[in-house]
Amino acid sequence: MIKRLLFFCLLILSGLTFLSAETKKSGVIVIQGATVVTVTGDPIPGGTIVIEGDRIAAVGKDIPVPAGAVVLDATGLFAYPGMIDAGCFLGLQEIRMVRATVDSQETGRVNPQVSALEALRPDSMHIPISLSTGITAALVLPSGGLISGKCGLIKLTGWTTEEMTIKDPVAMVVQFPSMRGSRRPSDTPQPPSRNLQDLQEIFDQARYYGQAVSAAAADKALPLPDFNETLQFMQPVVSGELPVLFNVHSEKDILDCIDFVKKEKIKAVFMGVTLGWKAADKIAEAGIPVILGSMTDMPSSWDDGYDAVYRNPVLLHEAGVKIAFSSQSSSLAKDLPSMAGKAAAFGLDRSEALKAVTINSAEILGVAESMGSLEKGKLANIVLCDDDILELRTNIRHVFVEGVEADLSTVYTELLNKWKKRHKKPE
Amino acid sequence: MNRRFYIITVVFLLIGTALPTFAQDVLIKNGTVLTVTKGTIENGDVLIKKGIITRIGNNIEAPAGFKVIDATGLYVMPGIIDSHTHIALTGTNEGTDAITSEVKMRDVINSEDPGIFTALSGGVTMVHTMHGSANPIAGENVTLKLKWGKTAEDMLVSEAFRTLKFALGENPKRANSFGPTRGTPRYPQTRMGVIAIIRREFLRAKQYKEDWDRYNQAVKKNKRLIPPRKDLRLEPLVEMLEGKMFARVHAYQADETLEFIALAKEMGFKIACFEHVSEAFKITKELVEENIGISIFADGWAYKMEASQGIAYNAGYATKKGVLVSINSDSGERIRRLFNDAAKAMKYGGLNEEEALRLITINPAIQLGVDKIVGSLEVGKHGDIALFREHPMSIYTRCEKTIVEGEVYFDREKGGEK
Structure with a gap:
């Protein structure tokens, strides 16, 4: 037997x-x-x-x-391309209030030398949760200060940062914090914010520094400038090679940043853009794409209406701005599809909402040739689910990342299975 | 002539003040009625008279003088109830002392808090608005109807359980970031201390009660006896021991939750509900045995150590195991999307639409002791109703109108303004 x-x-x-x-x-x-x-x-x-x-x-x-x-x-089932989270803190923030587990924000105001992916924890418990929701790639952001550092794009499978890296760096992250409360518009033109003045000064110095370096490289008789870490790491930015990701919210900051981008002839992406609808035409005209901030933000002013943040995506889209959604989270990065769905509830066409977590995100991050849609020749990042991928109730059945079926177990399922044993009835 | 003019004016004024009654007479017509407790009625109507539901069914005609709300293409559900929030208060934490059972949230209701409007915009009609979690024993909470624009007095729900807030774990441990004593370690600093200090206060309360019982007996024979000194801090605990008030307990971890259940038995008071309980999935057995509900987040977790195992399956799994679960906001923002949070229990935990809806309607109503008047659409209950475009468990939905006792307090068509 x-x-x-x-x-x-x-x-x-x-x-x-x-x-x-x-x-x-x-x-x-x-x-x-x-x-x-x-x-x-x-x-x-x-x-x-x-x-x-x-x-x-x-x-x-x-x-x-x-x-x-x-x-x-x-x-x-339904097959979708893997979604792309165009801004999150996956791998940098584990338990937000436990400082030892948070690596997203360096001290000081100006940190172009830091790279988010150099602090990435590939084994973060939050990454598989996003993956099991059908998100296969994510832009990992540094935060804080004026120049936060460089962001990078990862896929959500792999054992090491090297294995996970898709593109690094993607952009230099610059912050223009949101202003809470209503600010009455002024008739007299206001000077650019202190942030923008400081940024301008860094740009001017970086250009000068770059000229000094290349002059010294061309002529050995000339002295090299004193080493300056900040100015050195700003070189790819001022040369227009590395885009700037402006985290910008108020109408004035948006308009000032548009002028700055034009004047400095740099590549730019806007992020957050809470009050983008107030300057939607200008953003569209400048051709700057927008990565929207969290849809769970409250309106900055009651005058804008209770649904200002919810309506922002459709108003930007209708003005002709290319939009993508971001989770702005690690522990709830899985909510990315809900961000798009919420915008659809407030007027954004459902197919546009889907684009804003797939192909638009890929285009904005410069990886559309390999991801963002189900097309011949693209990487096989495929999600199979039982309903609309943006719906809250939808169950994800299979996720393929670059042709390999991913393990969809998470710390959620591991803990649940462990404790289910306690409640099992004796047989 | 003059006299007649005055009489006419007075009559008109009287009619004017009587009008609000009529404002509460309304027929909601031709919607998909999600009663929650009695199934779904397609093309259904709900008749509300003087703020109370008098009929639910098909083809109900509006009696004369009734306002008609066309709900064609809309979903009609009971107003959402938030079992745990802090909106509409001018203060949340009396964090200077570890024990502050004498404070009452009903003393600090802010009827003009825009949070009320935010909540209405998400279909919420009732909230249990609570003291914060800085103290092992905090203060008395209050239950309100969200009658935006009315007074605090108008909003009070007298039918609701009286509840006292308790807090375990990290928050009471680390509280002394408040007030002039900021930075000075405040006892307790450990989970041992938290349980010990709550026990101490109940032992004091028992003795205090005994002092009064003895006095009340003795004073019958000797009218000149001096009564014991009133202790406002202990009075609420005596009420708890007498079963007049119930505990609402902030607790994240399974262990501290079980310790508190043991303490409540030891001292002899009742627990209405545990708050947050990230780890409820570990102890559904005890929660069911003790018949204690939980008021939790759908998936908010990992923001602090004690929330680091707060898996999204918590609500769905505990519901399936028979625990009375509600999804709360604990926030002036999340309160406007509780319907989204409830839907998450369909994906994580496999609840069906009605089970998910229960998490934000009848279940919190039961937890607050108001299920006889709200929490579902039934004849005799209050006309507290939310109208949604798309099924409320869909991400594509949005709240169109929120009605409290037949009166519209949120109307998206009117730019959200009342």
């Missing part, structure tokens, strides 16, 4: 290894029967996605299954 059982087990085991060996050999996975929401094209009911290695080899209807491919029946 035991012998027979053992034999049976062996048979199953050998079958399993055979299967995985076969998958490895062909490296082809076919997802069949799902409603494929490509984002960039129309949804394909009963569609097929072919994954070859880390890429999408084909998307469409009635695509033949390549020989040796592993087929995943996804009938009744």
Whole structure:
């Protein structure tokens, strides 16, 4: 009897290894029967996605299954591209009030030398939770001060920072804190804020420093300027190579920053933009994309209406601004889809809301050639779920990151399973 | 002539003051009525007379003089109840002493707090607004109807349980960031001390009660006896021992929650509800056995050490195990999206739509002792209603109107202004 059982087990085991060996050999996975929401094209009911290695080899209807491919029946499910969180503190903040676990904000006001990803904790308990919600990539932000440091884009699978890094740095983060309370508009033009004046001075000095460095490089007879860490790390910014991510909120700061970006001829992305609707046309005209801040922020002034933050995305979109959503969180970074859904509840078209967590985010972060939609040739970042991906009730069934199915267990499920044992009825 | 003019004026004035009664006569017509306790009625109507629901069904005609609200395409649900918040108060923490049972939130109601309006914009009609968590024994909480624009007196819900706030764990441990004693360590600084100081106060209260009982007996024979000195700090604890008031206990960890249950048994008082209880999923057995509800976040967690195991499955799992769960805001912002938070228990915990709706309607009503008057749409209950576009458990929903006792206090069509 035991012998027979053992034999049976062996048979199953050998079958399993055979299967995985076969998958490895062909490296082809076919997802069949799902409603494929490509984002960039129309949804394909009963569609097929072919994954070859880390890429999408084909998307469409009635695509033949390549020989040796592993087929995943996804009938009744929806396939979406992995969502992108365009601003969060994943891996930098573990337990917000326990300082020892927080690495998002350096001391001092000017820190262009720091990089968020150099403090990233790949094993953060929050990362798998975002992943299990269908988020496959995230922009990790430094915060605080005037120049917070550099942000970087990670995928939400991998064991080390190196394995997780998609793009680093993405931008230099600059802060113009929000003003709470209503500020009466003034008839007389106001000077730029102290923040912007300080930033201007850093830019001017950095340009001078850069000229001195290149002059000395060209002519060995000239002395090198005294080493200056700040000015050195500002070089890629002033040269226009590294974009600036302006965390900016008030109408005046937005307008001042637009002027600054034009004058300094730098690449820029706006983030937060709580009062963006007041300057939507100007932002659109300047062609600066916007990463919206948390939709759980309160309006900065009651005069703006109770739903000012909720309406902001649709007003920006209608003015022609490219928008993306961000969680601005680590412990609740999983709420990213709700941010987009909330904006849809207040007028943003649902398909635009979806774009603002997928393709728009990819475009703004400069990675649209490899992610943000389900298209042939892009990385196979695919989410299979049982309903609209932005809905609160939706269950995520499978997540593929670069063609590999991800483990969706989290500290949530681990703790729950552990304690379920206590409540199990004795048999 | 003059006299007649005055009489007419007075008559008109009287009619004018009588009008608010009519304002509470309303028919909500042709919506999807989510009664919560009695199923869903498609194309349903709700008739409210003088603020009370008198009929629910189909094809109800509006009696003369009734205002009609067209709910075509809308979802009609009971007003949301927040079992734990701090809005509409001018103060939250009397943090100078560890024990401040004498303070009452009803003394500091701020009827003009915009938080009331924010809450209404999210369909909330009733709140249990509480003392903060700086003290092991804090103060008496208060339950309010959100009648924005009316006085504090108008908002009080006299039917609600009287509740006293207790707090365990990190907050009472680290409290002395308040007032002139800021920085000076205040006893207690440990969880040992927190339990010990609450026990001490109840022992004092028992003795105080005994002193008064003895006096009350003795004074019958000797009218000249001097009564014991009144102690306003101990009086509420005596009321707790007499079952006139119940404990609402801020507790995150499973261990301290169980310790408090043991302490309540030892001292002989009743617990109405535990607050936050990030780790309720560890002790559903005890919570069910003791019949104690929990008022928790949907998924707020990991902001401090004691909340670091507050998994999002907590509400759904505890509900399935039979615990009376409500989802609270504890915040003047989250209060406007409790319906979103409730929906999270569908994903994490597998509740259905009605079970999820219960977390913000009838369950908090039961916890506050007001389930006979609010918490579901039933004949005889108050006309406290929220109208939503899309099902309230959908992320695409939004609150269109909020009605308290038949009166519209939030109307999105009117720019949200009343």
